[in-house]
Amino acid sequence: MGLFTGEFRNTLDDKGRVSLPARLRSEVTGSTVIMTQGIDKCLWLFPPEAWNDFSKKLTESVSVFHARTRLVQRRIIAPAQDIEIDKAGRIGIPQSLREFAGLTKECIILGINRYMEVWDAEQYRLYWQENEEDFQAAAEELGTILF
Amino acid sequence: MGLFTGEFRNTLDDKGRVSLPARLRSEVTGSTVIMTQGIDKCLWLFPPEAWNDFSKKLTESVSVFHARTRLVQRRIIAPAQDIEIDKAGRIGIPQSLREFAGLTKECIILGINRYMEVWDAEQYRLYWQENEEDFQAAAEELGTILF
DNA sequence: ATAACATGTGGGAAAAAGTGGGAAAAGATA
């Protein structure tokens, strides 16, 4: 099973489509991906098998009668959509997801091993502006496991 | 068996009708859904089979001699109505349910695997405004299951 | 260098989906 890696910049067109970079596309088995809201201001893309694993972990042995379950389901499960990769290798991003991630024109697509992320280029810049320090601190903590 | 997913925004018209998004409609077998009051300020929509499962669990496993059981039953079971999907793919929402969910014009329709939810757009915004923090906390805990 | 291919981008045309509203049918009120 291939892993997704790489950082790419592609443009969202007027019809809400963006090319899935060929390097990432070639790791997707089949012609659909599942797209949903990420935890930060980005979208998550999963190949079907990975999504099944993930959503199963999220939904099994939880009850709709717990408020926290409903939060997670509404925020992660509900926005998920099956997206077909078209003949030109693009994915059409539904309006609600475009709005969530604040996508305008320039997009950053990230390969993160078992899934991918789509960011608005400007939002991604802001994300790093706000979190660069935290990253440095986190890296210090990780020190123990790095070689 | 297909699962419902996706977040959609449709408008309630003057006659109290709202389109069931095609992506969701295509997963409904038959031409009716069961609609009832949800646990938050929203409506729940079930395909007939799922409703049978759900309402059976709700009524079988608990006793009518417990006050809490009667609360749940009056709140979930009693308001349930069979709703026909019309030729244009819309559902007419009864006035009492419209009032319960505070539906005005803009509606959010969610697919949550085995059932669907209908929210007033503004109410849904308020819901997230109140619960975003709780979600972030829940997400931190979920961190361990993310691959 | 040129041809052949791969990749990303744009746009036209057809189909599908969402929305509004008229008219018939059913029901309520006096």
Added chain:
DNA sequence: TATCTTTTCCCACTTTTTCCCACATGTTAT
């Protein structure tokens, strides 16, 4: 019964989505 309101059924318009094809750019191979 006659009138008025509400509901249901159907049609039509508008917007959105989908499916194709075409082009530009960059890379690889001959």
